[in-house]
């Protein structure tokens with residue numbers, strides 16, 4: 001099946017919008033690659049360049065190792081499925097699926113054989129005689145898939161094919177699609193902004209932000225060792241807790257990570273301590289996912305943080321407690337503002353942050369000034385980067401058993417798995433020990 005290679009691919013639209021910025025990405029034979037990122041980050045533009053519907057401004061698109069920049073879309077052996085898939089309303093389901101075969105001159109006998117095979121694989125064998133308006137949304141999406149599969153392409157390009165469906169159907173279809181595509185062995189690029197979809201379906205995930213590729217890896221790699229603060233914040237639910245920390249090295253003993261009112265201590269013999277020690281006297285970002293935090297008895301020893309529950313969220317199978325631990329959170333603005341548009345949302349959250357600081361007196365560092373005005377903080381870009389990140393009092397997300405016997409205002413001690421912490425530098429890049 002078709003392999004894809006993007007080499008230094010950039011797309012600048014005539015109005016100057018840089019939709020894709022120097023991307024390098026390989027899709028291997030039979031691989032299920034998911035392109036993940038928020039709205040407007042350039043996912044569809046990448047897909048359209050692979051399909052030949054859009055020309056790269058610079059760089060090369062290779063299909064099976066051959067330069068394909070000038071290859072017309074119809075000669076690329078590609079099938080696309082879009083979010084707003086259009087079926088022919090006047091044709092039956094069977095005729096819709098058969099349509100690409102009719103165009104390429106496959107004789108009727110073989111045509112109906114292939115349609116029957118594909119339809120039964122997709123579980124729509126019993127509705128072949130119906131018209132599209134007599135189908136459910138999920139069935140219509142299966143027909144669109146069928147029409148793409150029936151041509152036996154070398155490469156599938158799918159652009160948010162499930163985003164018009166309700167969540168139950170999405171979960172069902174995402175398992176079906178990834179199963180079916182793997183069975184067929186067809187290389188696939190699947191676009192979504194849904195991180196759960198990406199992590200469950202992909203062989204590898206490529207995460208984009210503002211046209212730039214942030215990280216590529218298996219779901220385990222990108223979730224377990226995110227390359228940047230952005231990837232860390234994007235993947236996982238609840239979001240990773242990202243806290244500002246000052247680093248103080250106590251040679252041969254430990255590294256103190258001062259989180260504001262409390263500290264954590266990274267043992268000197270920890271494999272990451274040398275890398276973190278380079279930031280002595282500086283601020284970094286410490287990431288901890290909810291699964292690294294366990295409620296413990298108030299007087300428990302070890303790596304324990306004391307907090308107070310600000311509020312609880314009940315999810316049925318679990319409850320989440322959000323704790324005030326006297327720390328400052330780093331918020332990736334584009335993600336927080338995703339619902340109301342990046343700038344509007346970010347602005348509102350920033351204002352909210354300032355109001356919270358006034359109310360709680362938190363978010364003020366030892367020097368006593370508002371964080372934005374801290375002298376010398378300009379070189380810490382993550383911590384002083386309006387429009388991409390901002391700071392606010394941390395509300396540490398912790399998993400509890402469903403409907404716990406605690407409520408807002410209760411104190412809660414949590415044990416921290418030090419080996420599960422993530423460290424990011426001032427630019428938002430992972431502080432790593434040099435291997436992955």
Ligand SMILES: Nc1ncnc2c1ncn2[C@@H]1O[C@H](COP(=O)(O)OP(=O)(O)OP(=O)(O)O)[C@@H](O)[C@H]1O
Pocket residue numbers: 013014015017018019037038039040041042043044045046193
């Ligand atoms: N024809 C065009 N002319 C100018 N700008 C464009 C054009 N098409 C897309 N863009 C811009 O390029 C950027 C990337 O768009 P693209 O459609 O690739 O994003 P996306 O990641 O697919 O977003 P979504 O999840 O909302 O579909 C956006 O800022 C978009 O406004």
Ligand SMILES: [Mg+2]
Pocket residue numbers: 043044045159
């Ligand atoms: Mg898109």
